[in-house]
Amino acid sequence: MSTPRLEVSIGQQTLTLWSGQQRLHTWPCSTSRFGIGFTEGSNKTPLGQFEVREKHGAGTPSGTIFRSRQAVGQWQTGMDTQSDLVLTRILWLHGLEARNANTYARYIYIHGTNDEARIGRPASHGCIRLRNADVIALFDLTPVGTQVWIGE
Numbered sequence: 001m002s003t004p005r006l007e008v009s010i011g012q013q014t015l016t017l018w019s020g021q022q023r024l025h026t027w028p029c030s031t032s033r034f035g036i037g038f039t040e041g042s043n044k045t046p047l048g049q050f051e052v053r054e055k056h057g058a059g060t061p062s063g064t065i066f067r068s069r070q071a072v073g074q075w076q077t078g079m080d081t082q083s084d085l086v087l088t089r090i091l092w093l094h095g096l097e098a099r100n101a102n103t104y105a106r107y108i109y110i111h112g113t114n115d116e117a118r119i120g121r122p123a124s125h126g127c128i129r130l131r132n133a134d135v136i137a138l139f140d141l142t143p144v145g146t147q148v149w150i151g152e
Helices: 132-141
Strands: 004-009 014-019 022-028 048-056 064-067 070-074 086-095 109-112 128-130 147-151
Touching (some): 014 132, 022 132, 086 132, 109 132, 128 132
Parallel strands (some): 004 147
Antiparallel strands (some): 004 014, 014 022, 048 086, 064 070, 064 086, 086 109
16 A cells, blocks of 8 residues: 545545545544634634644554543443543644644544544534544554645
C-alpha cells in the first residue's frame, strides 16, 4: 500500500481511506452538529488540510473511555449516552493551514463514540466520530503523519 490519506466529507458524513488513487474503504462518520468553523470553543468541525499528529489507544478494548487521552474506564452498550464520550481509539489532528492551525490545541480527534446510532449525521462537538469497530480498523491502517482532508 502506498502512503494512505483520509478524506472526510461533511456533506456526505463519510470518511474515506485512500492509497494513491485507490479507494480502500469508506465508513459513515459524524461531524459537528454545530456546523463548520475554526474558533476555539465553538464545537465546530474545521475544514482543510491536516495530518494525524498522535495516535492513542492501541491495543485497548473496544469501548475504552478516554479523558485527556488516558484510559479511564469501559463503556458498554446500554450505558448512559448523554455524554459525548471519546472511545476506543484517538487519531489527534493537527491543522496544516493558517485557518485551521489551532486544531491540535482544540483537541479535534477522529475517535469512537458511545452514540453510534447518530453515525451518518452531524452530532459531534467538533470531532469526527466513527463506530468503534470502524475506528479500530482505521487506526491500524493509519500511521502518524497521514494526511487528512476535511471538506464540505
